Amino acid sequence: MTALRPLRPSSKVLPVDARGHNRSLVLQTLYREGGRSRADIARETGLTRVTVSALVAELISDGLVVELGQREETRPGKPATLLDLDRSAFVIVGLDLSEHSVFTGALLDLDGAISARAEVALDGSTGDEAVAKVVALAERLIEQATAPVLGIGVGSPGVVDLGGVVLSAPNLGWNGMPLQSILADRFGLPVLVANDANAAVLAEHSFGGADSDAMLITIGHGVGAGLLLGGTPLFGSRFAAGEIGHVVVGTDGGAVCACGKRGCLETWLSIPNLIDRLEGEQGTARTAVLQEAGQRLGIALAPVVGALDLSEVILSGPTELLDGPLMAATVETLRSRTMAEFHGSLTLRMTTLGPDIVLRGAAVMVLSGQLGVS
Amino acid sequence: MTALRPLRPSSKVLPVDARGHNRSLVLQTLYREGGRSRADIARETGLTRVTVSALVAELISDGLVVELGQREETRPGKPATLLDLDRSAFVIVGLDLSEHSVFTGALLDLDGAISARAEVALDGSTGDEAVAKVVALAERLIEQATAPVLGIGVGSPGVVDLGGVVLSAPNLGWNGMPLQSILADRFGLPVLVANDANAAVLAEHSFGGADSDAMLITIGHGVGAGLLLGGTPLFGSRFAAGEIGHVVVGTDGGAVCACGKRGCLETWLSIPNLIDRLEGEQGTARTAVLQEAGQRLGIALAPVVGALDLSEVILSGPTELLDGPLMAATVETLRSRTMAEFHGSLTLRMTTLGPDIVLRGAAVMVLSGQLGVS
Incomplete structure (x- = not known):
């Protein structure tokens, strides 16, 4: 016997969903474990070797997965080619709006390591003026990016709905501010906005154990x-x-x-x-x-x-x-x-993540939303 | 943008899982709405008509779905055949062990309506003696069943793990009592044991709004x-x-x-x-x-x-x-x-469910576990 299932299945499962799920499963295995062969991935995920090979080919052509070289084998036979997620293939823009007087931002790699930082003083800005400072901060970081930007993650104070609308952030004078779509429209990139503490707990789960x-x-x-x-x-x-x-x-x-x-x-x-x-x-x-x-x-x-x-x-x-x-x-x-x-x-x-916890959580949101890994 | 996905996909999706999911989707549509045609189900679930027809044929042959007859159409053309879940195809045994001096039980139909009741006085029984009373109560109800038994649901006091082991129920002297497997072995039926309050909230969700x-x-x-x-x-x-x-x-x-x-x-x-x-x-x-x-x-x-x-x-x-x-x-x-x-x-x-809430929740556990409906 297993757990009760979630109640009320609400949407059909299509072959394309299964494919997306399995693609994430391969990425997740490489993200967490690295240095795996196609056979290792098949064994660890329960997918067939044929399915794994097809998914890996697709991921290599997307620039997300790279071949590392061949494993030194102790047994005779053809040595296996090791694969890894290309952790420098993309950068992520993370923004932390939770501090009182300053917005901070960073460029992060796919492991959540910070390669560049920027900040902008709030100087009491609220409303659209505060939004303009968020845009300026993101812009400055995107200019510094040395790889394609996978997406922008934002940890905001206050109550944020699932569409990235800040329903209420009194200090910033935001009530129903559609921050996610403003940033997505401005930069043409995937954007995810969540409450700062929700971002932080994701960081602690992915990077803090x-x-x-x-x-x-x-x-x-x-x-x-x-x-x-x-x-x-x-x-x-x-x-x-x-x-x-x-x-x-x-x-x-x-x-x-x-x-x-x-x-x-x-x-x-x-x-x-x-x-x-x-x-x-x-x-x-x-x-x-x-x-x-x-x-x-x-x-x-x-x-x-x-x-x-x-x-x-x-x-x-x-x-x-x-x-x-x-x-x-x-x-x-x-x-x-x-x-x-x-x-x-x-x-x-x-x-264990110190003051960068919200920035790193913002990166997890993008990793999870865009690649299905965390 | 939608919600963040659940973190860490942990198992592959196979075509057979998708089929099971879609089967539950059809059952759920009929369970909640009744009197639907194949075309209605296709529209409401997003599944193709071909898929719905195949699933419905399978469910009819399993005795779970019945054809009600033809809808009176206002438009010309072939009238649609209406389908429903056969709510009398099976009965469910529900047991409530949460009261202090008595175990109560009932036979319920697939709508959670009670058709027969039984109870057994606890008389201070604990340990294996209390388990024997649970078995006797289930036996008495199964004897009264006028349709095949879909399964046995049990709401137990105390802490119950996902395998239906009662880890701790001090009043009954149960510590690590494998109630679910004892009942499953004894009756050869699907059995689900959960904490009584967990059963109750399922009943309130399914039947209490x-x-x-x-x-x-x-x-x-x-x-x-x-x-x-x-x-x-x-x-x-x-x-x-x-x-x-x-x-x-x-x-x-x-x-x-x-x-x-x-x-x-x-x-x-x-x-x-x-x-x-x-x-x-x-x-x-x-x-x-x-x-x-x-x-x-x-x-x-x-x-x-x-x-x-x-x-x-x-x-x-x-x-x-x-x-x-x-x-x-x-x-x-x-x-x-x-x-x-x-x-x-x-x-x-x-x-709104009165004192039968745990019995009805026990039935929801079986409905959800065996048919994927609630």
């Missing part, structure tokens, strides 16, 4: 989260999944939040609020402030960890504030407020 | 939840998704729970605890007890609603306790503790 059930919390001017369930990003019924910054934490009051409520998670945990609370504090008083913030995060997350049975929660933000008493208090609070039987082994850790 | 993003809370001796995200049930990293009964609620103490912690959701909300608190209370004092329980449910759910961006939460349990001040307090608490912008329109309601 996250499980296929993971929650990544981004802690900066605001507090947000990206969720991956069964390897699939969760978007939510109004594309607002992960918007936990304005959930009230605890039943004992708290500071008044910018949103008007009292005791929202951001009042305890956003970096500006945390720096305010830490001002002038030293030693144990400083530790106590960090611990309290960590406890509040644990209180907020306990029902989510319980309901979703998460095995891993990852934090992204300033390491000097988060990694230490704050994180220790979060994990202790989480364990003391959920069933030890299931959540005693929960992992809480900092991202 | 729940969205494809929904959380169903079962409130009885314990408190549990079943989650459907994008139409797919969530199981969690240790198959313990929805285990929210032992999450601590609030930061102001609470009663000591059977699990040893203080202030778990069950201490406020389980039916025995609620009845204890209500004992001897009348009028406003009674209302206050119900409101407090509802507030605690709202406090526990707020981070989950925020993180998942749920549009609908459904309660299952005794209507006389839940539907009134308790539920009103839950929805008010949820709205006051999350972002009004997104969650102001959240729906909280009682299930």
